[in-house]
Amino acid sequence: xxxxxxxxxxxxxxxxxxxxxxxxxxxxxxxxxxxxxxxxxxxxxxxxxxxxxxxxxxxxxxxxxxxxxxxxxxxxxxxxxxxxxxxxxxxxxxxxxxxxxxxxxxxxxxxxxxxxxxxxxxxxxxxxxxxxxxxxxxxxxxxxxxxxxxxxxxxxxxxxxxxxx
Numbered sequence: 001x002x003x004x005x006x007x008x009x010x011x012x013x014x015x016x017x018x019x020x021x022x023x024x025x026x027x028x029x030x031x032x033x034x035x036x037x038x039x040x041x042x043x044x045x046x047x048x049x050x051x052x053x054x055x056x057x058x059x060x061x062x063x064x065x066x067x068x069x070x071x072x073x074x075x076x077x078x079x080x081x082x083x084x085x086x087x088x089x090x091x092x093x094x095x096x097x098x099x100x101x102x103x104x105x106x107x108x109x110x111x112x113x114x115x116x117x118x119x120x121x122x123x124x125x126x127x128x129x130x131x132x133x134x135x136x137x138x139x140x141x142x143x144x145x146x147x148x149x150x151x152x153x154x155x156x157x158x159x160x161x162x163x164x165x
Contacts, residue, residue: 034092042083058102100125
């Protein structure tokens, strides 16, 4: 399991009054199924941020490390001097090829309903390993076996026709 945190996600944002920065830590590059990740948000000017809105397209969000039955795809926090922390529960089920990405959006609200900064990232599902039979979709197995059987039948038919003639 790659636990490369997104420490390099220290992004610089330059609002009108000077240089301000924010940091998003704890999101993996690619997640492990059913794993809970603690994500921390910090800003260089906490007094300028009146709240934070977090959304995701996959998995479940929670303010604490407890998750309910359904999936929560949105969280909102008010202002804070020490930053914010939330939990993301990665999807537990493996997905079909090309599905399963989780798109995150973090919006730091400024004074008078302005946006102080915004951040978006896509967290990928676990990499597909060739030895993992569940990683290959069923249709791919069916297509491969269908092609092999068709090739064998056509080869036998061609051999039979060529022998007769």
